Amino acid sequence: MNKDANYGRVLANRYQLGNMIGKGAMGRVYQANDLLLGGVGVAVKFLSQTILNQKTRDRFETEAKICALLGEQSINIVRVRDYGVDEMEIPFYVMEYLQGDNLRELVKRCPLTLPRFFSLTRQICLGLQCAHQGIVIDGQLCPVIHRDIKPSNILVIEDLSLGELVKVLDFGIAKLQSEQDATSSFKGTLAYCSPEQMEGKELDNRSDIYSLGVLLFEMLTGEIPLRPETHSFASWYQVHHHQQPKSLASLRPDLKIPKSIENLIYSCLAKSASDRPSSVSTIINILENEQFSLRNSAVTQPPPVESIVAEPLPELEDIIGDLSLDSFCQTLPWPKNKPQAEIVFSHLLSTPEGVIPTLWVMLSEKEAEKRQQDKRYNHFLFLMSPHPMLLWITALYHYQRGPRWLPCYLDLKSPTNQKLLQAIAETGSYRLLFFSLEKPEICAHVMTINISPAQCPLLKEWVNAGKTLVSVAHPKMSKNLLKQEFEKLKSQILAKLQLS
Structure with missing residues (x-):
């Protein structure tokens, strides 16, 4: 019993x-469910009652504000969603709930390979770069110094589109560069502190x-570069100022x-700040150049024999079935009851193979042709109150053309939309039908988009919720709330697509 x-x-x-x-x-952190957004998992951090005073309240609120602003700018920084005070006047803030391993656990488990080192390091640097570039507070750009970069504050989570996604955590002792400390007391973790941080400068x-x-030294070797005789402040002060790294x-x-x-x-470990790289941007450039060289050398070498595995061929009838289904879709005209404009709508399509979930989009002929090879991304958001509503996001991305957003809102009190979402959950995919403004009489291209297997049972839950939940307001209210969430999500989705 809890x-x-x-x-x-x-x-x-x-x-x-x-x-x-x-x-x-x-303070303490709890796992929680956001009831307003259909039970989405979040984490809630409370300030400890034992240190509850105005100074710590202000510090805690600043931490929440820093994370909220930085999380909107970088996918590699934990995102804060909400801030408040409970009925006992204890401050709390709400952040995204992340499941993964911190870097200390990963490094302890096994040394990192070079490709993994490059991937994780680049993402850590992108998060730090965002913090150092600063946030705007009261009209002033304020760079943020984290002051506690260490393996346990770097979380690595599994991501369906990126493989591994890094999140920089715990800005609890972060400082705005324009902010003056009330005292020069030491803050940080001894093994990772700079010489000037030890001095309280x-x-x-x-x-x-x-x-x-x-x-970075620890990521490659499993050990820290400096070792004192004891773990006292004086011993760490001595090694950070005078001992050379291993x-x-x-x-x-x-x-x-x-x-x-x-x-x-x-160079990052230089005792004098003036001898270190002047910015994280410089580090990122070196990493990317070396990563590019590593990839090029790998391309010129034939793969080892043990890595060449023959993939099983699909059954012939499966190929014919897919081809006939796409061919059938390409015979369809743009519906006469829809305006010939750059719009997107959903449709549960009856085909010779049965009903399939589809998304129809009309673009200019030129863009419809170019978007066929874009990266694809999908995401679903469900709002159970005030009216059960789902936002079905499809994004197409090319690094030169940027993103093309294809949002589709489904009223889940509608039996038709319930059937459509159920079909997506059961097939694990949907088809995107492209039509051009210039030639609406025939479908120009068909694209199959898969969804995460983990998403399927959740979609089925939302269908059932749509059937049972009672609407307490007009659907437009839920749609507006989802539009606001979508705007917040765009930068996060775009960052994923740029990294993948």
């Missing part, structure tokens, strides 16, 4: 608290770059670390 008094509690008439998933000096982005250097090659003789990466890590 003894936590918060278990099951509904916060702010919206967030139903579950198990406590984290606890620290500053005013910091700039190069302090985070030093911590990043310690982190040799990467001696710790990982099996790994051919490129010289440029070795030099980069040692």
Whole structure:
């Protein structure tokens, strides 16, 4: 039996608290469900009652504000959704619920390969770059210094479109560069602190770059580059100021670390801030150049024999079936009851093979042709109240043309829409039918888009919820709420597409 008094509690008439998933000096974190958005999982962080005073309240609110603003700008920073105070006057904020392993756990499990090192490091740097570029507060651009970059504050989660997605966490002791500390007391984690941070000096982005250097060394070797005799503040102060880092090659003789990466890590670990890279952008450029060289060298080498695996051929009737279904779709004209304009609508299509879920879109002939080879992304959002409504997002992306958003809103009190969503859940895919403004009399192209298998049971749940939930307001109200969420999501989706 769960003894936590918060278990099951509904916060702010919206967030139903579950198990406590984290606890620290500053507060507690609970897993929760956002009832307003159909039970979407979130995490709620409360400020600890033992340190409840105006100074810590202000610090906690600043942390929430920093994460909220940065999370909107970078997919590699944990996103804060809401902030409030409960009935006992205890501040809390709500952030995205992330399931994954922190970098400390990953490195402890096994050393990183170079390709994985490059992928994770680049994403860490993109998150840091966003923070250092700053957020606008009261009309002023304020760079953010994290001050606690370490493996346990880097979360790696599985992502359906990216494979692995990095999130930089815990801006609890982050500082706006324009902000003055009330005291010069030490804040941070001893093993990852820059020499100037140990001294309590005013910091700039190069302090985070030093911590990043310690982190990168550990990612490649499994060990930190400096070791004191004891774990006292004085011992760590001594090694950060005077001890030279260990040799990467001696710790990982099996790994051919490129010289440029070795030099980069040692430059990040320079004792003087002026000897380190001046910005994370410089680090990203070096990483991308070396990653490009690594990919090119891999292309010129034949793959090892054990990696060449023959894929089973599909059954002939499956190929014919798919071809005939697409061929059937390409004979369809644009409906006469729809305007000939750049719009998108859904339709449960009856075909010789049975009913299939489809999305119809009309574009200019030129764009319809170009978009056929774009990257594809889909996402579903469900709002159970005030009226059951689903937002079905399809995005097409090309790095030169940018994104083409194809949002479709489904009123889930409609039996037709319930059947359509059920069909998507059962088939695990849908077809996108392209029509051109210039030639609406025939479908120009058909594209099959798969959805995540994990999404299918959730879609079925939403169908059932649509059948049973009672509407308490006009559908337009839910549609407007989903439009607002969509606008917030666009930058996150776009960042995923750019990284993939």
